[in-house]
Amino acid sequence: MRILVVGGGTGGTIVANSLARRLSGEIKADKARITLLSASDRHMYQPGLLYVAFGQMMPDELYRDQQSLLESSINFHVDPVVDFQLNRNQLTTESGKIHEYDILVIATGSRIVPEEVPGLVEGAETFYTEEGAVKMFKSLREFQSGKVGIVVGVPHKCPIAPVEVTFSLHDYFKARGIRDQVQIKYHYPINRIHSIENVAKWAKPEFDRMGVEYETLFNVREVDVENKVVKSEEGTEYEYDLLISIPAHRGVEVIEKNDLGQGGWIPTDRYKLTMEGYDNVYVLGDTTNLPVSKTGSAAHFEADVVAENIASIVKIGAPVTEYDGKVYCFIEAGHDRATYAMFNYLNPPDLKPPTKPMHWFKMSYNKMYWTSVRGLL
Amino acid sequence: MTVQTETQPDAAEAGNDDLQRLAELARLVTAAQDALSDEMVSRLASAFSEGITLLDRLTRNEGLMHLLREIDRPENQRFLICLSDAFTKASRDISAAPPAKGGVVGLCRLGCDPGTQEGLRLVSLIGEHLSESMRELHRRGG
Numbered sequence: 001m002r003i004l005v006v007g008g009g010t011g012g013t014i015v016a017n018s019l020a021r022r023l024s025g026e027i028k029a030d031k032a033r034i035t036l037l038s039a040s041d042r043h044m045y046q047p048g049l050l051y052v053a054f055g056q057m058m059p060d061e062l063y064r065d066q067q068s069l070l071e072s073s074i075n076f077h078v079d080p081v082v083d084f085q086l087n088r089n090q091l092t093t094e095s096g097k098i099h100e101y102d103i104l105v106i107a108t109g110s111r112i113v114p115e116e117v118p119g120l121v122e123g124a125e126t127f128y129t130e131e132g133a134v135k136m137f138k139s140l141r142e143f144q145s146g147k148v149g150i151v152v153g154v155p156h157k158c159p160i161a162p163v164e165v166t167f168s169l170h171d172y173f174k175a176r177g178i179r180d181q182v183q184i185k186y187h188y189p190i191n192r193i194h195s196i197e198n199v200a201k202w203a204k205p206e207f208d209r210m211g212v213e214y215e216t217l218f219n220v221r222e223v224d225v226e227n228k229v230v231k232s233e234e235g236t237e238y239e240y241d242l243l244i245s246i247p248a249h250r251g252v253e254v255i256e257k258n259d260l261g262q263g264g265w266i267p268t269d270r271y272k273l274t275m276e277g278y279d280n281v282y283v284l285g286d287t288t289n290l291p292v293s294k295t296g297s298a299a300h301f302e303a304d305v306v307a308e309n310i311a312s313i314v315k316i317g318a319p320v321t322e323y324d325g326k327v328y329c330f331i332e333a334g335h336d337r338a339t340y341a342m343f344n345y346l347n348p349p350d351l352k353p354p355t356k357p358m359h360w361f362k363m364s365y366n367k368m369y370w371t372s373v374r375g376l377l
Numbered sequence: 378m379t380v381q382t383e384t385q386p387d388a389a390e391a392g393n394d395d396l397q398r399l400a401e402l403a404r405l406v407t408a409a410q411d412a413l414s415d416e417m418v419s420r421l422a423s424a425f426s427e428g429i430t431l432l433d434r435l436t437r438n439e440g441l442m443h444l445l446r447e448i449d450r451p452e453n454q455r456f457l458i459c460l461s462d463a464f465t466k467a468s469r470d471i472s473a474a475p476p477a478k479g480g481v482v483g484l485c486r487l488g489c490d491p492g493t494q495e496g497l498r499l500v501s502l503i504g505e506h507l508s509e510s511m512r513e514l515h516r517r518g519g
Contacts, residue, residue: 056415336415356410363415364422371426376433 001032001314004099006081006091007107008038008066010046010373011285011299015105017375018307020071023314027073032314034073035101037093039080041066044130045369047296050161050332053127053136054168057366062130069373081108084258086278103280103310106266107303108255110157110286110294114247117153119223123230124151124245127165139242140172145181146241151220151230153248154189157286159293160341162186162246163194163203164332169244170210171334184211185238187218187230199331199341202351206333220245249294251287265289270345271322273306282306292345293327300372301326307375330362338362 005016016036026032043066051057070076079093090100112128114120125136148169152162166186173179186193186207193207193214194200207214219233223243231237250256251264260266260275267276268288275281284306285299292298302323309319325345332338333354340358341349371377435441447453477483487493 357406360413360415360418363418364425367419367422368426371429374430374433376429 001026001103002101003032003034003103003105003310004091004101005034005036005105005107007105007109007285007287008036008040008043008076009107009109009285009299010296011109011287011303012036012038012105012107013043013066013069013373014300014303014375015107015282015284015307015310016074017069017071017373018303019310020073021375022307022311024073026314033075035075035077035099036070037077037079037081037099038066039078041078043069043373045366047158047369048366049127049130049133050164050168051366052130052133053125053165054140054172054335055137056335059130059134064370069370071375081254084254084260086260086275086281089280101280103282103313104278105282105284105306105310106255106260106275106287107283107285107299108252108287110249110251110264111253112157112247112249114153114245116248117220117222119225120220120245120247123223123225123228124243126245126247128157128247136244140169143182143242145178147183147185147239148242148244149230149238149240150184150186150244150246151218152188152246153220155248155294156246157249157294158329159195159295160199160329160331162188163199165244165246166212167206167210167332167334170212171336175335179211184213186212186214187220187232187238188214188216189219191216196341196343196349198349198351202339249286255287261289270325272309272319273302273323282310290325292325293329295327295329296369297329298327301328330358330365332359332362 005012023032045062048062083092127133173182192200221233223230255264266283268283284302286294305323312320328342337354338359339354343349
């Protein structure tokens with residue numbers, strides 16, 4: 001059985017490692033072969049970028065060599081896919097090599113698209129890239145007083161990020177003793193302060209307590225960089241001194257170019273995690289069009305389901321489990337308190353008051369992530 | 378009735394003891410919370426994560442696990458004791474022995490020594506078994 005995994009992010013790496021563990025006997029007996037194709041030889045812990053933006057982590061702490069995270073039985077190639085030929089069970093990579101497969105896993109992730117909003121790249125800080133997070137940290141350090149605006153693109157990676165960055169800004173300025181000279185205003189695209197209702201209910205009193213202002217139904221239309229004004233589709237404006245953006249994201253270009261899914265999101269069966277129309281093609285992580293959060297946690301739980309099912313197909317010829325939509329998100333409620341949101345297709349999250357031990361749990365997870373992608377946690 | 382009046386204070390006392398222990402536990406948690414910092418928690422988690430990963434690599438290493446199984450056998454444990462004794466004695470002997478003079482005569486004298494011959498026989502026997510194992514491993518495509 002030739003299993004081909006495309007994408008070396010959280011989902012792709014976990015699924016490849018988990019399969020290598022589950023199918024070690026079959027791999028040794030030459031009955032199964034796992035190949036992982038990635039666009040990079042480095043693996044980044046993306047949630048750490050928020051900490052880089054506030055000087056709590058250094059960029060080099062976010063990276064590991066991809067090969068060092070993989071089981072030795074996985075054939076790993078840095079060679080991104082350019083052409084999917086799903087009807088012939090094969091694909092072509094940038095180097096021109098053709099890979100045939102019996103089972104394909106697509107976990108190519110997503111990309112941010114701030115350039116879709118005029119002025120957003122030039123006018124706003126963002127922590128969604130290493131370069132951006134370092135630049136945002138330097139801007140925050142220089143900031144002494146004035147108006148800080150947070151704007152949110154649709155859809156965006158990590159649903160909790162807008163509230164987390166807002167809480168962090170409050171604590172950051174408070175720690176510097178200038179909170180009373182900084183006005184923080186949070187702008188959100190829908191008619192409440194968060195898309196997940198219980199997160200909105202929890203965050204609102206927290207914002208009130210912190211003195212954070214908020215405006216809902218604010219979809220960014222453009223940023224007037226010269227006059228430092230952000231304008232919304234709804235006709236409202238906000239004058240800022242420092243603008244922080246949670247940029248919109250899309251699936252990667254190769255998915256769109258191959259017509260695998262609109263916006264780069266592949267139509268995926270919400271329980272089986274197979275691509276619609278292809279029973280031997282699995283999709284996970286940011287690449288799916290599922291109505292769940294685009295987070296590493298969702299990719300992790302999906303990868304467990306995909307690996308278990310592929311392994312059972314190899315061993316007994318049938319899948320054994322289904323994805324229930326589980327997502328577990330840590331929520332940093334500042335620099336020393338955190339809580340979490342756990343939910344699935346049926347049950348909404350029930351948020352508990354933030355605590356310091358929960359913040360330490362998150363700090364610990366930042367280090368335990370590497371154990372997690374090796375398929376151990 | 379008498380029994381009831383006797384057990385009630387006991388139950389209350391036990392409840393108080395439990396509360397006392399809970400309070401002590403809470404104080405311990407508070408103390409740990411005050412003593413630790415984000416940096417310490419990160420370092421501990423990092424060490425734990427690396428430790429678990431190392432343990433995982435070791436336990437999934439077939440060669441090492443085979444070696445551990447072999448070491449578990451009593452005769453190999455005795456062999457390890459012999460080996461460590463041999464190192465100790467060799468270290469002691471080498472410190473007392475004069476430097477080698479070199480030349481063919483010296484080599485011949487060393488070759489005639491029964492201890493050298495015993496040693497060479499042991500090394501060649503190990504070499505023989507090792508080469509047999511390696512041949513077998515390659516024959517099976519390992």
